[in-house]
Amino acid sequence: MKINVPLPFDHTDAPAEFGTMEAVKQIGQTVEKAGFNAGLVTDHPVPTGRWLDAGGHHAQAPFVMLALLAAHTTTLRLQTGILVLPYRNPFIVARDITTLDSYAKGRVTLSVGAGYLKGEYRALGVDFEKRNELMDEYIQAIRLATSGEEFTFEGDGYQAFGNRIIPGSPQSPLPIYVGGNAKRAIRRVVDMADGWNPFFTMGGEVNSNTTRTASMTGEDDLKAGIDYMKDYAAKVGRAELPEVVLGGVNKPGEVLSYQEILDRIATYRELGVTTAGVTVKGETRNEWCDNAQQVGEEVIAKL
Template sequence: MRFTVDHPIGRPGCAPELYGPEGLRTFARAAEDAGFDAIAFTEHPAPSAKWLARGGHATLDPLDALAFCAAVTERLRLMTYLMVLPYHSPLAAAKRIATVDRLSGGRLTICAGGGYLRSEFNALHVDFERRGELFDEALDVLRDLWAGESYTGEGLRHTARGTVSTPGPVQLPHPPVWIGGNGRNARRRAARAAQGWSPLLNSADLAATTRTATLSTPADLAVAVDELRHFATQAGRDPAAIEVQVKSRHSDLGTGEAAYRSHREHLGELADAGATWFVVRVPGGSVDEAVGALKLYGREVIEAYRSERSGS
């Protein structure tokens, strides 16, 4: 199991210092030192005030924030979680992705979703009803753009005639793309054209809010992973090559030895169901609080869990 920390800008009461230059530098380095494998930022470029008032959250631009983190870390992978591909011209997105991947020395992972906020689609003049089509189009461009000397193709948001994107990314044929979402279509997309699938163990209410399917338990996840592997086999791909990253209610860590033990047991259940990555959220009331939580998680969960699973 590997571990992604979701930057706390998405949590209520996140201290502004954590998304200022010194605070973000401190947070990213602390995550790396604590043994986390990736740092993640989500995307909401133009949310409505209504959404924010009903539990939405502030964001940084994920690729810009990850470029900053690349400059202050050495090992940590850099993840968009999630990047809403239908919001972007696929060729423009490809250039930004290649830039961050190159400047980070090949550490970028694009965890992408189709989006669910109709008001945000409207604000960006993107057709909400065609988001699935736009998503698939963007995936195809990201897959094909660096495959040859030039790219020719046409879609809803691009027309390319011998287009080049240079310099390209360090990771070839392109940085890993993981598909976010709980539904069967997300698993089909991951099996067809991606390197990972990133579901959320959720409640029925949260599933309705985010316009996705309900996955409540590790047992539900195991069934879905089996289906993912079946789709990959049908597509002529190796199922074992597809990562599975999970976020759950346990992503927010409690305190005390009983909580740590329960958390590690949950990680074991997820791993047995087929998960290979887990998303962690830490509190963000201050830089010191966030850094302390990173250190605690690294010691009480990451180190202890890996020791338990290795049998040492």
């Protein structure tokens, strides 16, 4: 079992603590030394004030942050968690990925989702109602464009006839994970991706005022999703199952002891989870790093 960690660079309320190059260096080197598998950054390029005021969060430019992180680490994987794929032309995404992955020596993992913020879609000029179709299309385009080979692809409003992005990703292929709890997302994982990123919600149709997805409230829902993935994979003839990369060990707002985290991880491993996120808290950079080090000693070292 590998352990990922969401990184705290979105704390724009404390720029002196989390918004400096020194913060990137200290936090990146701390989580790498502690044994975390990947550092995760999220994606909200232009959120609405209404969403932010309801509890939403800012997000720094994901590929910029991962590039800064790459400069101060050597083994930590650099993961989007998640990138809202329909927001950007897929070939621009592919160029950013291959540049970063080449300089970072093959450490990038692309985790993508369809997103849910209509106001952000509107601001970016992307049709919200077409987001699922764009997801499928863009994953295909990125697969081709990051290969290092000349490619031809015709998409919705754009065409590539014998284009090249050189160098391609040094990984073969680039790992692509898909987020979301819905059955459509799970089918997309099986059909097109290397891994599934489910995450726990607080129940009902939404997990908060700010994130909308199919409900996943605990172990039973997670098992049902994994079983559905297995059944669908058998139906379409996919022999090797995608990885299951759980967004977080705990449910939103839930505080667990280190032993409870270990117990949860053992349970999820039995279900087929290969990687899980553990959230680290801290009001200051030093406090955050101290807590990350504790997770390394009390959780990661005991797996």
